[in-house]
Amino acid sequence: MSGNRSAGGVPWTLCPGCRTVQLGTRLRRGLWVCPDCGRHLQITAAQRLDALLDPDSVELVDSPLTDTDPLGFSDTEPYPRRRERARHSTGICEAMVLATGTIRGRPLVAAVADFRFLGGSMGVAVGDLLVRAAEIALTRRVPLLMVTASGGARMQEGALSLMQMARTAQALTRLDAAGILTVSLVTDPTFGGVAASYATLADVILAEPGARLGFAGPRVIEQVLGQPLPAGFQTAEALHTQGHLDLVCPRGEQRAILARLLALTAPETPAERTGPNDAGIVTDPDALHPEDPWRSVRRARDIMRPTTADYAARVFTDFLELHGDRLAKDCPAIIGGPARLAGRTVMLIGTQKGHTAAELSSRQFGMASPAGYRKAARLMRLAAKLGVPVVTLVDTPGAHAGIEAEAHGQALAIADNLRVLAELPVPVVAVITGEGGSGGALALAVADRVLMLAHAVYSVISPEGCAAILWNNAAEAPRAAAALRAGARDLLRLGVVDGVIPEPGEGVQTDHGAAAELVRTALIATLAELDDLSPGQRRRHRFRRFETFGGSSPPGPDNTGMEWGQ
Known part of the structure; x- marks a missing residue:
């Protein structure tokens, strides 16, 4: 503290910030923060x-x-x-x-x-x-x-x-x-x-x-x-x-x-366990109604669909957002931090869009920069250190494209996330809540279980981008949407997603409360399924899950060529 003196037995301090004289007793009550300028002494x-x-x-x-x-x-x-x-x-x-x-x-x-x-x-x-x-x-x-x-x-x-x-x-x-x-x-x-x-x-x-x-x-x-x-x-x-x-x-x-x-980060209270039969997750493609592909794309982009911040407030409790990639910036298109889900700590990470033009702009329309993916990787590693599951919520048109993003290593940041997620020893559950666009979405979706909402989409490219490249006409986007088969029914049949979470009414945008309850129930049940696996088993199963998307049969338990810790 600066300039401690006393007058008539009353101590006072000269604030080095605003140069005002403050009574010591007043400063003590305010934890030695100047009440006039906010200077922390x-x-x-x-x-x-x-x-x-x-x-x-x-x-x-x-x-x-x-x-x-x-x-x-x-x-x-x-x-x-x-x-x-x-x-x-x-x-x-x-x-x-x-x-x-x-x-x-x-x-x-x-x-x-x-x-x-x-x-x-x-x-x-x-x-x-x-x-x-x-x-x-x-x-x-x-x-x-x-x-x-x-x-x-x-x-x-x-x-x-x-x-x-x-x-x-x-x-x-x-x-x-x-x-x-x-x-x-x-x-x-x-x-x-x-x-x-x-x-x-x-x-x-x-x-x-x-x-x-x-x-x-x-x-x-x-x-x-x-x-x-x-x-x-x-x-x-x-x-x-x-x-x-x-x-x-x-x-x-x-x-x-x-x-x-x-x-x-303290020892947890017993997690609320919901049995798989109560999860409400659809695993049979034929149980889903066929949807017009372009309509699904438009629903997935509805500005009123719940964002990660909305789910953080309704599905989880005590979400504490952490910031920064420890290198260059804090990307607002990805938010994350520890939270409680039914009595257990999880690391929540998700892309963040918004409901207004101003928020969408400030959040880069949910398109993350390299700093966003590095922030996500940092939080994933922290989850692994603390032994808590990772839950990711994905709603992005794709990774941010631009001169700055490329200069700061967008491709490397995405690739590193793929590797980090593949190796995490803790359970990982990803939910496609709106748009799942290209590698920018996959960078948060290499998981033990990948779920999606019924009217979400997940694709290698946007329909507009596909139409522009293959038909030289962005107006052919509806045709491209049908060809890409990016809807829940087709993705479940292809095995890209493990389950589909039904949506209330005309979609989650019509009832955020009901949407949150459906997502919450599905997450609790899915994490419960993963609890009994050892870290080595989780990584082994995750590896095999993505190997099924190869041109040959997935490796057996003894011929993966990889050793996994327990």
């Missing part, structure tokens, strides 16, 4: 623990520290003396504090940086503390929360401080292998070796408004470029747009968001 590790963890649940972890001075470093004063001054002024032993506790009753381990201690810099002792926190999380099998605030590696410890980047990365790798959730809460500032190691390796990355995050600090970049940086550079808001963060989370909302994350 720096707070201590102890204040952070009080703000996030349940009262009376915090237990500090007393880890022995080994003081090092490998270089005999001295600038204006010897390093050991500088470190002792930091201890005296802050009342803590190092730039990180470890604690165990709960958030709304859910246990976790917290590793909280304190910027007051030598700028939160990471030396050997901080590396030891982060590794120790990971070890406790692994032993207790509880999530690890890392709150960052650092200028980077501790220069006074030379190359040994650099090695802490690798040590902390390895510690998180062990948690990945064990399926332990890791969460990073980025606060201002987080730079250098901390930003390039554990801060950005977490499963979920949250950041406070205005928090700066980057490898090179702004002063260094300005010196290299010889010019000022743009406004908002390296801030949480900019990084969220660029796909590097899941959420920008104000301090007053952090406990609630963390509680939801912990609840979604």
Whole structure:
């Protein structure tokens, strides 16, 4: 905090953002967020623990520290003396504090940086503390929360401080292998070796408004470029747009968001099981009425058909949308995150269109960019780590086509999704809810079970595209629709889909509530069918499912040429 003083015994603080004077008691009630400009002031590790963890649940972890001075470093004063001054002024032993506790009753381990201690810099002792926190999380099998605030590696410890980047990365790798959730809460500032190691390796990355995050600090970049940086550079808001963060989370909302994350990854309540006979899924093509192919296409495109967001609100509970591909952007045409389905956690991922012209435009008409497919792949891998099923909802004309998409590797992003889905050890269920267009749809539909709604379509190309190419006339789209056999009845007969979910009335667009109940029942039943398979069996069955679309008989159990883990 900046400018702490007192007048007449009442402490007050000068906000570094708007330069207004704020009463300390008022700031404390608002979790040290300026009520005038919203600036999130720096707070201590102890204040952070009080703000996030349940009262009376915090237990500090007393880890022995080994003081090092490998270089005999001295600038204006010897390093050991500088470190002792930091201890005296802050009342803590190092730039990180470890604690165990709960958030709304859910246990976790917290590793909280304190910027007051030598700028939160990471030396050997901080590396030891982060590794120790990971070890406790692994032993207790509880999530690890890392709150960052650092200028980077501790220069006074030379190359040994650099090695802490690798040590902390390895510690998180062990948690990945064990399926332990890791969460990073980025606060201002987080730079250098901390930003390039554990801060950005977490499963979920949250950041406070205005928090700066980057490898090179702004002063260094300005010196290299010889010019000022743009406004908002390296801030949480900019990084969220660029796909590097899941959420920008104000301090007053952090406990609630963390509680939801912990609840979604905690041991589950028994899932509601609906037997296959109650699923309402049609598996016999002859039980479906023949439909005019072009009419099916037009129904599938109806602007009022439920979107993934609609199903997320009606079929699932507590959907927590996560953002970003961790590389370039957050594609709005694909949404995803953990949710509850009848008492069990699933990873919901789906293409998102909209019901208005403005939303359709902002969502790119459900046509995902490479960033969207990379975001989906990231969430699929997180589902595999946590051992939760993946549910995908597909309604897209196809992948986004354009100069930017091609420049950023659209083909590679789709191909990578196909490979990720083929290898996932958890159950995967895909539902074609509207249009299933080409590889852009298949990138979310390599699944153990592929279902489709009765008036949905699924094809290698749009009827208009097919007509333009083969008949040189887009007006021949109805003729192309009939030739492509993209409707539910034909696709079920071909084995491309495993079952068809009936639609209410004239279609799901007429009754979102009834549509949601039909989809919900089908998903519960289908996931129940897949529960008894081991990861190896799931992958083996998935492989054989798609092998049936080859020109010869699918390989038998002993001649696939592939080895699958159990």
